[in-house]
Amino acid sequence: xxxxxxxxxxxxxxxxxxxxxxxxxxxxxxxxxxxxxxxxxxxxxxxxxxxxxxxxxxxxxxxxxxxxxxxxxxxxxxxxxxxxxxxxxxxxxxxxxxxxxxxxxxxxxxxxxxxxxxxxxxxxxxxxxxxxxxxxxxxxxx
Amino acid sequence: xxxxxxxxxxxxxxxxxxxxxxxxxxxxxxxxxxxxxxxxxxxxxxxxxxxxxxxxxxxxxxxxxxxxxxxxxxxxxxxxxxxxxxxxxxxxxxxxxxxxxxxxxxxxxxxxxxxxxxxxxxxxxxxxxxxxxxxxxxxxxxxxxxxxxxxxxxxxxxxxxxxxxxxxxxxxxxxxxxxxxxxxxxxxxxxxxxxxxxxxx
Numbered sequence: 414x415x416x417x418x419x420x421x422x423x424x425x426x427x428x429x430x431x432x433x434x435x436x437x438x439x440x441x442x443x444x445x446x447x448x449x450x451x452x453x454x455x456x457x458x459x460x461x462x463x464x465x466x467x468x469x470x471x472x473x474x475x476x477x478x479x480x481x482x483x484x485x486x487x488x489x490x491x492x493x494x495x496x497x498x499x500x501x502x503x504x505x506x507x508x509x510x511x512x513x514x515x516x517x518x519x520x521x522x523x524x525x526x527x528x529x530x531x532x533x534x535x536x537x538x539x540x541x542x543x544x545x546x547x548x549x550x551x552x553x554x555x
Numbered sequence: 556x557x558x559x560x561x562x563x564x565x566x567x568x569x570x571x572x573x574x575x576x577x578x579x580x581x582x583x584x585x586x587x588x589x590x591x592x593x594x595x596x597x598x599x600x601x602x603x604x605x606x607x608x609x610x611x612x613x614x615x616x617x618x619x620x621x622x623x624x625x626x627x628x629x630x631x632x633x634x635x636x637x638x639x640x641x642x643x644x645x646x647x648x649x650x651x652x653x654x655x656x657x658x659x660x661x662x663x664x665x666x667x668x669x670x671x672x673x674x675x676x677x678x679x680x681x682x683x684x685x686x687x688x689x690x691x692x693x694x695x696x697x698x699x700x701x702x703x704x705x706x707x708x709x710x711x712x713x714x715x716x717x718x719x720x721x722x723x724x725x726x727x728x729x730x731x732x733x734x735x736x737x738x739x740x741x742x743x744x745x746x747x748x749x750x751x752x753x754x755x756x
Contacts, residue, residue, distance in 0.1 A: 482587075496700065496735065497587065497700065498699060498700025499589075503589055503590065505587055506588050507586075508584075515737070
């Protein structure tokens with residue numbers, strides 16, 4: 414019983430420390446780029462009837478962190494994303510400096526729209542936790 | 556061919572590719588940048604400029620070109636963009652001489668040369684307009700990934716609007732498509748990027 418209590422206290426301490434880190438340590442990123450790659454063969458897959466979606470219909474960015482949208486076309490044909498035509502082997506890097514919601518027409522999405530939500534860098538403990546949580550979810554789903 | 560010749564050929568090919576790409580696109584542009592930059596698509600036959608005969612990008616080599624697609628009946632986006640670009644020219648001062656704004660209509664049905672010329676003169680007399688055969692303009696839009704669609708009037712009348720891409724294409728002095736500026740940027744942002752591109756080989 415005592416061992417169980419010690420384990421529970423240790424787990425609670427670790428969880429508290431993790432939460433405190435997530436809340437109070439400002440997030441840092443290795444790169445400002447939020448990268449989306451169009452793999453080789455995407456066009457062929459689309460032509461074969463596959464529904465290939467490279468970009469989600471909504472992308473969340475944060476100023477000072479992941480505030481550059483980077484599209485890289487590894488396919489053999491040009492790829493259109495919103496207003497941007499990216500040639501084979503080419504990249505397109507779009508920086509954002511203003512927090513806002515940007516909507517682009519995008520035929521690659523069923524909605525016909527692509528939305529990029531650019532938020533201020535998370536400044537409060539709650540914002541930092543939320544930013545880290547969303548970031549983790551995005552990485553898991555990628 | 557010996558291995559050394561192959562290496563020499565590969566090195567020359569690489570050098571040619573680098574030379575074609577010119578200087579790398581500067582980091583810190585306000586616009587979205589293409590990497591590597593590629594030659595901007597030339598205007599097809601059948602597109603005419605308001606200041607001369609055929610509209611050709613090659614005419615403006617040596618200048619940075621800001622390429623805009625729109626239509627003169629546009630109620631908000633085009634006037635805002637053109638006013639912003641006129642202001643950017645003023646901010647550039649003497650450097651504006653090495654800048655050419657080119658406005659291509661997506662509505663040739665209503666935008667003939669005279670109409671586009673008169674419209675642009677309301678913003679800046681240095682702006683050049685382009686219009687022409689619908690098929691040629693459609694081909695040009697396709698080359699740049701520009702979309703344009705006729706939107707019938709809500710009251711069912713003969714009038715119509717055009718839904719169109721609103722980004723501006725930035726082409727360097729050597730005719731390479733370097734960047735794309737989404738709608739909504741300030742004149743200062745355009746002036747900043749134009750200066751950066753003017754400094755490139």
